[in-house]
Amino acid sequence: MASFLKTSSSSSSSSLPFGIDLSQVTPLHALFAALAVVAAMAIIAPDRYIFSSHRDGIPELPEVWPILGNLKFLLDVKSKRITLLNAALKYQRQVGKGGMPWGATFPALGGRITMINRPEYIRWVQKTNFENYIKGADFSRAMGDVMSTHGIFVADGEIWKKQRKMASHIFSVGNFRTHVQSTIQRDLATLNSLARDASSKNTQVNLPDLFFRFTLSSFSLMAFSAEIGCLPPAVEELSKAVKFADDFDYAQRVMDERFTDPFSTFTEPFSAQGRKMRKTIKDLHSFCYKIIDLRMEANSRGDAQGASGKGGKDLLALFMEQNLSREDLLPVVLNFLIAGRDTTAQALSWLFWEFYKKPECVERCRQEIHEKLGSGAGYRHMTYDDLGTLVYTQACLYEALRLHPSVPKNLKKAVKDDVIRPYAQPLDGSEKAPNAIESAKLPDLVIKAGESVLWSDYAMGRMPEVWGPDRPLEQALPSRPDSTLTDTFASISSIRLPRGTRTDCEEFKPERFIENNDDGSQSIKTYSQYLFHAFNAGPRLCLGQTLATYEGCAVVAELVGNFNVKFDEQAMRNDPPTFDDSLTLPVRNQYKVRFEARDD
Ligand code: HEM
Incomplete structure (x- = not known):
């Protein structure tokens, strides 16, 4: 019996693949093996988080590490080197030029996020395919101990419905x-x-x-x-x-x-x-x-x-x-x-x-x-x-x-794989702000189960592609054009503005919300919920x-x-x-x- 036990334990110690005898493995071997695995992973995922995938045609955040993707972005937020809101606006202008969606991959929020700062996308997520986009595990993990997983801000499904109705x-x-x-x-x-x-x-x-x-x-x-x-x-x-x-x-x-x-x-x-x-x-x-x-x-x-x-x-x-x-x-x-x-x-x-x-x-x-x-x-x-x-x-x-x-920002997690098709849903005129710049046709977005979609109302309020330049561009132009460009205007219209010029949508103008009626009265101008969000x-x-x-x-x-x-x-x-x-x-x-x- 004793010899059986001995044999059995020694056979299990050498039963690694490729006939490797574990008793011969030194810490140095283990280190080399680990490095080899990391190198292989880095070859497989040189510019993304290893458990995520790229999407054709959707630009992604710069400063990417092999295997860990854009983890640096999260670390910068954590260490307060950057504020998430300002960074999201900056990258919207740089990476999502012209008001386009963009993505990032990291070991959080389902491995991949897609930024959807446009009413057309938000409508899909919050209405057209509402059932597929939930608060999910990230909300429960982040907020559950304070607000309870049964609270209206954290809950999904029947629990949420009941609270809302009451x-x-x-x-x-x-x-x-x-x-x-x-x-x-x-x-x-x-x-x-x-x-x-x-x-x-x-x-x-x-x-x-x-x-x-x-x-x-x-x-x-x-x-x-x-x-x-x-x-x-x-x-x-x-x-x-x-x-x-x-x-x-x-x-x-x-x-x-x-x-x-x-x-x-x-x-x-x-x-x-x-x-x-x-x-x-x-x-x-x-x-x-x-x-x-x-x-x-x-x-x-x-x-x-x-x-x-x-x-x-x-x-x-x-x-x-x-x-x-x-x-x-x-x-x-x-x-x-x-x-x-x-x-x-x-x-x-x-x-x-x-x-x-x-x-x-x-x-x-x-x-x-x-x-x-x-x-x-x-x-x-x-x-x-x-x-x-x-x-x-x-x-x-x-x-x-x-x-x-x-x-100022919010996110939802996809339950199942989905394709967000901004133009395959009933949009109406109120979705588009007056004077908003016509964009190129927005791409459909592939979203895999478990991934997150994010939007930032803070960024949207500052995007001319969403709220328009308000004034004809000639008026918005300074009298002395300069060769340096703001990312925003340059990307959407190839018109040159001095660096630092604020677009009109960044200006506080209450008139945006005033409707001048035919009978001479004024009322509050209603925009679609997805636009004034x-x-x-x-x-x-x-x-x-x-x-x-x-x-x-x-x-x-x-x-x-x-x-x-x-x-x-x-x-x-x-x-x-x-x-x-x-x-x-x-x-x-x-x-x-x-x-x-x-x-x-
Ligand atoms: C200027 C004031 C307000 C703004 C900008 C605002 C904005 C919002 C936003 C953006 C959400 C969605 C939050 C999420 O998805 O997590 C929300 C949800 C909600 N708000 Fe407000 N809110 C305001 C005031 C209030 C007030 C005074 C109440 C009164 C109780 C209220 C009750 C709620 C409730 C119950 C929900 C949850 C709705 C649901 O998930 O079904 N809000 N609000």
Whole structure:
């Protein structure tokens, strides 16, 4: 028996292919063998990630390594040598010249990504073949521990459908005229008192922070009937930080990094960032559990406050009717709180940055606001029904979102192999922006199962092939043409512009969103969802678009209608607002303003 065992073990030790006797293998042999394997792989994949494939006719990112493809790009993003958003725009102009799609391969996001910064492609992914493009494993891995794999922002299929259906009830028009409006107006009054207090004390206020407080306070009240107490009427109290907000800003940045960091799953359990993230998640969840527990206690006492107007219910009440457990309610509260807070506050922060650069737009807004809502003692808070009349104000908000989309990039994973055929689907005229440059016919795109398609609304807002040069090119041309070219214009029209010239679509022009009607009136110009894409499109179109539009315009009206907003010129010039890579588009170096109460 002993000799049988011995024979058997020695035979297994020498049973490698080609009769290699393992006992004779030295570490040096192993090293040579490994090098040979790597060399063979490098010959097979000299310019791509080994487990991916090239696509004919689709240009790819430069700086490619054998076997690992464009891993350097991801490492540069991770080390913050580049910001993903700026790099995506740069490569769109260089690699995807003329608004064409482009690709990259690396050991992340399914091995290969295809950038599809065009309405025609996005429509295919978000509508024509919607079922084939899901959030999938990358979203669960990057966001699941914070937002839950059952949260509306992470889930697919039936779980997503159920959440969406239930939530859509609170966004009904009836609800807006009652519950939503009264909540917003309550907080508008507080905002007004706060700005008046700051004005009388001549105190500077961090404007992006103020917007976060406003949206967090009003959304918590309208969706969960919860008083967060983060929007105080006295300016001194603004010095107290809102912990939930700080926690979520941190969590967002880490979640965003996880998408592009193929190693995060292995490093986070041991890193300081991972430790901080675990603590942050715990705190975020306990914040949400407090809201849930308060409601559950109220329910069990029989005095639930879930009213939302006449006989209506708030979001939490609607979900609680499904007999969901405390744990199942967590993703509802967290996902909606985040949806309701960040996006609108960021849109407002970027809008006021644009206002700083174009004070003439503030004057036009103010004129409209005074005309429609009154001024001085005669001013009244904006109602939901006023929305249709504040055309210029809404156009400013949408133009800020076009240039600074609150969700600046997004991706989907293909379930099965697919070919995106931009012209084999019903497109309509609204897909094309007025004056957009005619492109060459866009190529069909082969997408393999598991691969990702990406788009960047931030880049699209800056692409003349999507938003047009606006002015005839002769007018856009400088009087003294130079021999150096901008990539964008050069590629699409062979017209020469000095390096650094900004194309018109990079300019803040609210008029883009204004329709001059035959009867002399003006209304908001509607573009296809796939073109003005800041609110997403197709079956996953943002549920809160109307709420955000009303809330955003109401805040602008309250502040611009009643105050002069004084920016710190020197700070704005020396340290202009910029952004960090994150899931959304937060202003990094938040700016401060002074309010000056107007008496007109
Ligand atoms: C300016 C403000 C807003 C912008 C730009 C915006 C934009 C977006 C975008 C781009 C998405 C798609 C996200 C994804 O695919 O992961 C989205 C989804 C969503 N938004 Fe908004 N949003 C805004 C405000 C709001 C507000 C105030 C709410 C209120 C709760 C809200 C609720 C939602 C929900 C529930 C979804 C998920 C829809 C689904 O997947 O079916 N949004 N939004």
